[in-house]
Amino acid sequence: MALRESATFGRGVIDDIQRAAETGVYDIRGWGAKRAVPHFDDLLFLGASMSRYPLEGYRERCDTDVVLGDRNARYPLHLQTPVTIAGMSFGALSAQAKEALGRGASEVGTSTTTGDGGMTPEERGQSKHLVYQYLPSRYGMNLADLRKADAIEVVLGQGAKPGGGGMLLGQKISDRVAEMRTLPAGIDQRSACRHPDWTGPDDLAIKILELREITDWEKPVYVKVGATRTYYDVKLAVAAGADVVVVDGMQGGTAATQDVFIEHVGIPTLAAIPQAAQALQELGLHRKVQLIVSGGIRSGADVAKAMALGADAVAIGTAALIALGDNSPRYAAEYEALGSAAGMYDDFQDGRDPAGITTQDPELSARLDPVEGGRRLANYLRVLTLEAQTIARACGKAHLRHLEPEDLVALTVEAAAMARVPLAGTTWIPGVKSHA
Amino acid sequence: MESMTFDLSTTTVRALNAELHDPSVKSYEVLHPEGAHAVAAGIDSGVAVDVHGHVGYYCAGMNDGGSVTVHGNAATGLAENMMSGTVRITGDASQSAGATAHGGLLVIEGSASMRCGISMKGVDIVVGGSVGPMSAFMAQAGRLVICGDAGDGLGDSIYEARLYVRGRVGELGADCVEKEMRDEHRAELAELLAAAGLEHDVTEFRRYGSARRLYHFTSEHSGSY
Numbered sequence: 220m221a222l223r224e225s226a227t228f229g230r231g232v233i234d235d236i237q238r239a240a241e242t243g244v245y246d247i248r249g250w251g252a253k254r255a256v257p258h259f260d261d262l263l264f265l266g267a268s269m270s271r272y273p274l275e276g277y278r279e280r281c282d283t284d285v286v287l288g289d290r291n292a293r294y295p296l297h298l299q300t301p302v303t304i305a306g307m308s309f310g311a312l313s314a315q316a317k318e319a320l321g322r323g324a325s326e327v328g329t330s331t332t333t334g335d336g337g338m339t340p341e342e343r344g345q346s347k348h349l350v351y352q353y354l355p356s357r358y359g360m361n362l363a364d365l366r367k368a369d370a371i372e373v374v375l376g377q378g379a380k381p382g383g384g385g386m387l388l389g390q391k392i393s394d395r396v397a398e399m400r401t402l403p404a405g406i407d408q409r410s411a412c413r414h415p416d417w418t419g420p421d422d423l424a425i426k427i428l429e430l431r432e433i434t435d436w437e438k439p440v441y442v443k444v445g446a447t448r449t450y451y452d453v454k455l456a457v458a459a460g461a462d463v464v465v466v467d468g469m470q471g472g473t474a475a476t477q478d479v480f481i482e483h484v485g486i487p488t489l490a491a492i493p494q495a496a497q498a499l500q501e502l503g504l505h506r507k508v509q510l511i512v513s514g515g516i517r518s519g520a521d522v523a524k525a526m527a528l529g530a531d532a533v534a535i536g537t538a539a540l541i542a543l544g545d546n547s548p549r550y551a552a553e554y555e556a557l558g559s560a561a562g563m564y565d566d567f568q569d570g571r572d573p574a575g576i577t578t579q580d581p582e583l584s585a586r587l588d589p590v591e592g593g594r595r596l597a598n599y600l601r602v603l604t605l606e607a608q609t610i611a612r613a614c615g616k617a618h619l620r621h622l623e624p625e626d627l628v629a630l631t632v633e634a635a636a637m638a639r640v641p642l643a644g645t646t647w648i649p650g651v652k653s654h655a
Numbered sequence: 656m657e658s659m660t661f662d663l664s665t666t667t668v669r670a671l672n673a674e675l676h677d678p679s680v681k682s683y684e685v686l687h688p689e690g691a692h693a694v695a696a697g698i699d700s701g702v703a704v705d706v707h708g709h710v711g712y713y714c715a716g717m718n719d720g721g722s723v724t725v726h727g728n729a730a731t732g733l734a735e736n737m738m739s740g741t742v743r744i745t746g747d748a749s750q751s752a753g754a755t756a757h758g759g760l761l762v763i764e765g766s767a768s769m770r771c772g773i774s775m776k777g778v779d780i781v782v783g784g785s786v787g788p789m790s791a792f793m794a795q796a797g798r799l800v801i802c803g804d805a806g807d808g809l810g811d812s813i814y815e816a817r818l819y820v821r822g823r824v825g826e827l828g829a830d831c832v833e834k835e836m837r838d839e840h841r842a843e844l845a846e847l848l849a850a851a852g853l854e855h856d857v858t859e860f861r862r863y864g865s866a867r868r869l870y871h872f873t874s875e876h877s878g879s880y
Contacts, residue, residue, distance in 0.1 A: 244872065357755035357774060361738055362699055362717040389871060401757070401776040401795045402814060406870040409812070411793060415773040416732035416751040422712070425692050429713040429732075432672045433697030 246478040247386070249567025249577060251379050251470045251514065251537060256487040258470070259521045261634030262627050263643060266613040274612040281608040282618040285532050287330075287509050288370055288439020288462035291431065295439055295462075296348050296370055299328030300604045301532035301619060302522055304539055304596075305467070305513050306352045306372065306443070308334025310387050310396040311474030311567065312540075313584035314341050315592070316576045319543055321345030322589060323596025327604070332372060332534070335385045335410050337399045338364040345593070350441065353430065355384065356410035358400040362433065370463075371430055372441040373423070375452075376412075378471030378514040381445025381485045385410030386475050391570040393579040423459040431460075441465050446491035446514065447484075453498035457508050465534065466495045468514025472537040474577060475568030488514035488525075490637040493624075496529025506531065506620070519606020526607070527622035528638060535603075542599035543592045544574045660684040663691055671695070675721070678702045690730065695723050698740070715742045718759065734761045737778055750787075753780045756797070762851040769806070772799045775816055781851035791818055792828065800847050802855055810863050818863040819844050821855060832866045 224230065238246065267273035274281060289295035304324045309317050311334060318341040324331040330348035337359015343349055351368030353360065365371065376382060387396070387408045397404040417426045427440050442456040443465035456464050468488025473481065492512055499505040512525045513534035525533050537545075546554075551561045553573035559566060567577035575586035611619050614626045628643040629635035635642040636649035659680045661671045664687040671685060675698050682703040688694050692711035695704045698721030706714070709727040719738035728746035737756035747765035754770065756778030763771075766784030770792060777796045785803030792808070794816035804822035811828020817840070818831075827833075841857045848855055 357736055357776070360736055360755065361757065362697060362719045362736075365717070366699075386872075403870070406814075407872045409793075411774065415770065415792075416713070416735045416754040422731070425712045426732075429693040429696050429716050432668065432693040433717055435673060435676060435697075436669075 319592025322593025376445035378467035470515030
């Protein structure tokens, strides 16, 4: 008789249970959700034919620039591509990796973002547009750096762990990281999940006012949320004064979070974008308060789909690290020595990254040349932009932001319901009354 | 002109802060704050500011070098994330006074509400009265002196900050323990009290700090996390 694996207690589950029984600790790892969820792959574009008029590829303009934060700030960000680099901390990443992100982003005229560990001179120096994250921990937060930032991102949560704080395990707390965070070297460092000096949206409005006062109303203030109750969170963020709202879906990455948190808390990016767009539209502020979407952006098609659903820009994290060389087959033997494999390595918490990206080890970090890394990232960002333009032209759009939900259909009922676009070949949007 | 006066009943906080960020004189008087938020936030020079009345949230927020005195009470987040300088308040402070502050001296002559010194990162805070619950939560560095009582949860998940309390202490937070008062502690406490202009017998104080049991994750401490 053929062997039969349990659908409920599969081999992976059995491994998890036995690992927990053996170690007595939960699994902490990096990366984002690895489970399959409805995603951009479940959407298709309706290119122009008889009823729509396409633009000539390579000849007719399809612009890609975006202005972020022009509601209140004297100096909004004007980016040449709507693909930005998401917040990732020095501490989680090596100084070389942070510098490479800055170099690559600057080369194509987009922004990069600090993380839960303060602003490094390397990053500031190499980043034309730098967004400074304002996190519950306030590690490394100081007045001088705040004024050096081009925008401020108040972080309430991230897609990998909405409602969770941060952690950086002792093996990554080098002397420099410890000093920037005002903590002893080598300890397992926890970051709070709630801000220390405000509670709720009414307080946040006053906090944003303070940040504007401190920076003389020069800088856009973003509010970042992990995708959960996105419709309400976006409305409250805007009411609190956000110039830009960042929504990070559950596929968004992390440097170190409990596996159970990554896989079971939050909603897919696809489900979050229409909620955010609806909230902004109801407030009459869609395209006025800009929406940045992150969590699982890999290709220009993903960029175009996110924008068609209502985003003004997107942010990439995991994909940016991959562009720098993360999980490259070049390090296959070393990944195997760590008990992993190229393409599956997610032990970002461990500090032994062979690619020299998610580590503070001086020898490993030195493997990543920031100049070469920056070049690779710039190439990748250009490809994303070109791919998105290709699709936009096919849909007859002279600017990426002209993409709209009407350009999309869904391949599955689930994606149709979440993205609020019709199932391909039908007029059916589950949950939305048909007008056909 | 040595001093400038801003009457917030006739001018704005924006005008005040713009002047304080690019000061033309060394000292300022602020009248009728009437609970305004972000008064004197973002000072980055050695100016002196006297505020006559009660202030709202985030007074002297992120102060870096200024000497701000509030002759009244303050709402949430007084001197939050201060880098250096001095902030003194003659009355009481609401929640999260001195939150995440990296340096400087915060003197609260009255009492402070919950979460005083939360996530403090090097600031010195001296409270003439008592503090509410969860004060010095996740306090990383610096000194917190409480001349009155401390509420429950003092020093929960504390790192390397040192806490001195003269009065009663409620239930201590996770990983916070009473520690021996040695001569060097009595000396630094005397210095802090002198800097704050408060007179107390240092032998009446007890010292609290981290047991450092939560510095490394282990499931055996799951009840403490």
